[in-house]
Amino acid sequence: MVRLEHEVLQSVLKPARYTGGEWNAVIKDHAAVDCTWALALPDVYEVGMSNLGLAILYEVLNRREDIAAERVYAPWTDMEEEMRKRKMPLFSLETKTEISAFDFVGFSLQYEMIYTNVLNMLDLAGIPLFAKDRGEAMPFVVGGGPCVYNVEPIADFFDFFIVGEGEEAIVEVSDAFMAWKREGRPGGRKGFLQRLLDVPGIYVPSFYEPEYDEEGNYRALRPLVEAAKPVIYKRVIRDMDDAISVEHPVVPYMDIVHNRIMLELFRGCSRGCRFCQAGICYRPARERTEENLRKMARGLVDATGYDEMSLTSLSSADYSCLGRLVDDLMADFRDEKVSFSLPSLRIDSFSIDLAHKMQQVRKSGLTFAPEAGTQRLRDVINKGVTEENLMKACGAAFRQGWKQVKLYFMMGLPTETDEDVIGIAELAKKVVDLYTEIKGKRGCKVTISVACFVPKPYTPFQWFGQLPIEEFQRRQQLLKEHITDRAITFNYHDA
Numbered sequence: 001m002v003r004l005e006h007e008v009l010q011s012v013l014k015p016a017r018y019t020g021g022e023w024n025a026v027i028k029d030h031a032a033v034d035c036t037w038a039l040a041l042p043d044v045y046e047v048g049m050s051n052l053g054l055a056i057l058y059e060v061l062n063r064r065e066d067i068a069a070e071r072v073y074a075p076w077t078d079m080e081e082e083m084r085k086r087k088m089p090l091f092s093l094e095t096k097t098e099i100s101a102f103d104f105v106g107f108s109l110q111y112e113m114i115y116t117n118v119l120n121m122l123d124l125a126g127i128p129l130f131a132k133d134r135g136e137a138m139p140f141v142v143g144g145g146p147c148v149y150n151v152e153p154i155a156d157f158f159d160f161f162i163v164g165e166g167e168e169a170i171v172e173v174s175d176a177f178m179a180w181k182r183e184g185r186p187g188g189r190k191g192f193l194q195r196l197l198d199v200p201g202i203y204v205p206s207f208y209e210p211e212y213d214e215e216g217n218y219r220a221l222r223p224l225v226e227a228a229k230p231v232i233y234k235r236v237i238r239d240m241d242d243a244i245s246v247e248h249p250v251v252p253y254m255d256i257v258h259n260r261i262m263l264e265l266f267r268g269c270s271r272g273c274r275f276c277q278a279g280i281c282y283r284p285a286r287e288r289t290e291e292n293l294r295k296m297a298r299g300l301v302d303a304t305g306y307d308e309m310s311l312t313s314l315s316s317a318d319y320s321c322l323g324r325l326v327d328d329l330m331a332d333f334r335d336e337k338v339s340f341s342l343p344s345l346r347i348d349s350f351s352i353d354l355a356h357k358m359q360q361v362r363k364s365g366l367t368f369a370p371e372a373g374t375q376r377l378r379d380v381i382n383k384g385v386t387e388e389n390l391m392k393a394c395g396a397a398f399r400q401g402w403k404q405v406k407l408y409f410m411m412g413l414p415t416e417t418d419e420d421v422i423g424i425a426e427l428a429k430k431v432v433d434l435y436t437e438i439k440g441k442r443g444c445k446v447t448i449s450v451a452c453f454v455p456k457p458y459t460p461f462q463w464f465g466q467l468p469i470e471e472f473q474r475r476q477q478l479l480k481e482h483i484t485d486r487a488i489t490f491n492y493h494d495a
């Protein structure tokens with residue numbers, strides 16, 4: 001067990017990132033269980049604690065008496081410095097156990113930019129980076145999450161991957177592990193990995209060889225043993241009402257990115273925006289029933305004390321009974337001052353009425369995602385939104401009393417021209433003018449947030465390259481020059 005000295009905690013910016021002991025955290029005696037998991041999100045505590053997928057796995061595993069699951073996140077640079085200085089290994093939040101002492105270390109791979117954090121965390125834990133270098137006493141390093149659909153670039157660092165929704169597969173993996181352990185670990189590490197070839201949705205890179213063409217382009221994966229399947233199908237939870245939901249989320253002592261209850265309405269998305277990996281990889285759309293959601297909401301408020309709940313999904317406004325669900329939830333929690341929010345709104349008047357209803361307790365700005373500045377480009381990306389939709393939605397919002405609108409766009413989408421870039425500025429200006437027209441005075445604020453487009457695997461845009469940095473910078477500058485109204489704020493990422 002790692003001793004977390006007072007001195008260390010006093011020298012870092014946010015000690016609560018490392019102390020654990022939060023409400024609903026599960027602490028088990030490792031000697032009393034047969035399988036231990038360190039669930040890792042390779043980002044800081046605030047980001048990791050806001051991830052619903054990992055919270056589901058934490059609860060699924062800890063419901064089993066014979067399994068203990070604990071959490072670990074990437075230490076911030078101040079803590080890392082202390083840890084390296086003191087030769088303190090990476091430890092879990094619950095029992096401060098060294099990560100290298102767990103049976104499994106499961107990394108949730110949310111986006112490519114955190115790959116280096118995975119390696120840094122393995123290094124801090126004293127676990128060899130390459131799977132082939134790990135000895136018998138080392139944990140199995142597992143990957144899951146959206147990046148696993150295109151995992152070959154980092155395959156050598158992992159013992160295996162869980163492809164798709166992991167809550168059933170992770171239990172099957174744990175059961176296979178406990179059986180292998182009971183039988184005296186036949187065949188060593190390789191023996192266990194061989195057993196995983198029978199579990200659907202598991203990819204064990206060491207049983208495959210990637211093939212490349214003469215130019216170094218990846219072509220295919222060739223199985224090296226008979227039991228390794230040539231195609232690995234993602235795991236999908238068929239019936240969302242049977243799926244385990246988080247009933248006891250861990251409540252942090254510090255502010256985190258999503259510091260509220262997340263009520264998962266449905267998985268998947270029935271739309272087909274061509275840039276969106278989640279929309280394609282999490283198909284099909286599967287809803288929870290309204291009755292179930294109301295029951296879950298009650299349980300979550302009682303188990304946490306939160307007074308804010310986000311109705312979370314890829315595109316929550318598409319939930320088929322959303323209007324009725326919101327009415328019912330608001331009635332259920334009328335006396336408890338629980339407020340509800342939707343992470344994103346559909347661009348239509350129905351959504352505005354709904355947002356108006358939901359924000360009776362608290363009122364904040366509205367967020368829409370037209371994604372592109374011209375109709376031509378919105379058609380290219382299959383974003384079924386017109387300028388008329390946006391103007392109608394913003395008009396409805398202004399009439400209901402909103403003054404702030406945030407618009408999300410992407411830059412560098414395939415076929416984008418300067419005209420499309422300037423279109424973003426023009427669209428924002430039209431929204432500002434609409435407010436003035438409706439209210440007869442100025443006074444609204446429009447924030448446009450423009451992300452640099454990253455082509456994602458498994459989307460129709462996967463073979464389009466990303467724009468060079470200089471071209472992103474040129475287009476950002478071009479857009480900046482065309483924003484002339486002070487009511488518009490332009491936010492963009494470092495290219």
Ligand code: SF4
Binds near residue numbers: 271272276278280
């Ligand atoms: S961008 Fe949103 S609406 Fe479009 S496919 Fe993705 S999740 Fe669905």
